[in-house]
Amino acid sequence: MGKHHEYWIDLDLGYCSCNDYYYRTLSGLGMCYHLEFVKEKINSRVDTIHFSDSEYYDFVKSVVNDNYLMIRNEKGDLG
Ligand SMILES: [Zn+2]
Incomplete structure (x- = not known):
């Protein structure tokens, strides 16, 4: 986060x-x-979410969607 x-x-x-x-x-x-932050914390305590293979599609979809929205917001309405 x-x-x-x-x-x-x-x-x-x-x-x-x-x-x-x-x-x-x-x-x-x-x-x-x-x-870097997560790698440092991995030895102490970190909240990890494990996905099963059946969740992979939704995972990739949300990553793509997140990036699309991020790029779109940076470009404003010009793109
Ligand atoms: Zn990062």
């Missing part, structure tokens, strides 16, 4: 759905804040 958004994180894949991930992590500049 971020400050303004809720992000999807997959530590095994090193994936996060935030903007920082796309601009920073995919450019090879290091992990985003969320991944």
Whole structure:
């Protein structure tokens, strides 16, 4: 859970759905804040949600939808 958004994180894949991930992590500049934070906390206590395979479609759908809304909001009504 971020400050303004809720992000999807997959530590095994090193994936996060935030903007920082796309601009920073995919450019090879290091992990985003969320991944770093979760990795630090993983040894103490972290709330983890496990999905079954049957929930995978809805999971991916919500990730795509979240990113679509985020991109759309940043572009305003011009896009
Ligand atoms: Zn992130």
